[in-house]
Amino acid sequence: MSPRYxxxxxxxxxxxxxxxxxxxxxxxxxxxxxxxxxxxxxxDKLIAACSKTAKASSPWVVLRDCDSACPVELRERLLGPSPANPHFVLRLATSMSEAWLLADHEGFSRYFSVQIGRLPDAPDEEPHAKRSLLHLVESSRNKRMQSDVVGQHGRPGKLYVDRINEFAQKYWDIDRAATRSPSLKSALIRLSELRERLPEP
Structure with a gap:
């Protein structure tokens, strides 16, 4: 199949x-x-612009955290009353994108060396998924991993970004995670639908 961009x-x-x-x-x-x-x-400034200008030859995808906001209300605030643009996809992670990573219990447990039983059954319901992730990695059996990810006072460590991206790209099982995260499952469906709408280059 030809790639879609x-x-x-x-x-x-x-x-x-x-x-x-x-x-x-x-x-x-x-x-x-x-x-x-x-x-x-x-x-958010980019979302407002792209939702109006995205087209078949230049589609847009935006990923944003809900944080503490209601996803439905946040979407309405960001996009307003205008009709949905079929070539623009806004996906809201509930509550944060870290919840999507926590949803892969097996992969997360292995990579970050934490007990699988400590991972949340419903990561989308974590009020602050990033804080939950940091708290979990504080208990890591791998001290180097712990120091890379978690800094002083429970803040992100110096290699937080590197470790999170490495896990996401190389070890995260997205299909397994989608079984525990409704917001991730919805994102996968919407992206698949977008691809089907795009013409072959």
Missing amino acids: VRIAVEGKADTGIAQKLLDHADLRITGQIIVRHGTGNL
Whole structure:
């Protein structure tokens, strides 16, 4: 099958591995590079523009965390009342993209050396998935992993971004994760639908 190309934007550098894996799963390729907007404020400005200008020859995908917001209300706030653009896909991770990683219990447990029984059964319901991830890795049996990912006072460590992206790209089983994360499963479906709508190059 011929490749289909999209542009994609994310909040931060730690989201790039997830973004790449999502597109690979949907058999989509990236036009240029993943755009990192460094925060929701900057990303939201792009969402408003892309939702209006995306077209079959230049489709857009945007990944954003819900944080504490209701996904339905957040989507309405970001996109407004205008009709949905079939060539623009906004996917909201509930509550954060880290929840999608936590949803692969087996892969997460092996890579981060944490007890599988400590992982949440419903990661989408974690109020602060990033904080949950950091707390879990604090208990890692691999002390180097622990120090790479978790810094002082439970904050992200110096190699947090590198470790998260390595896990997402090389070890994360996205299909297994989708069985525990409804928001991830929905994202996979929408990306597959987008690919079907795009014309062959």
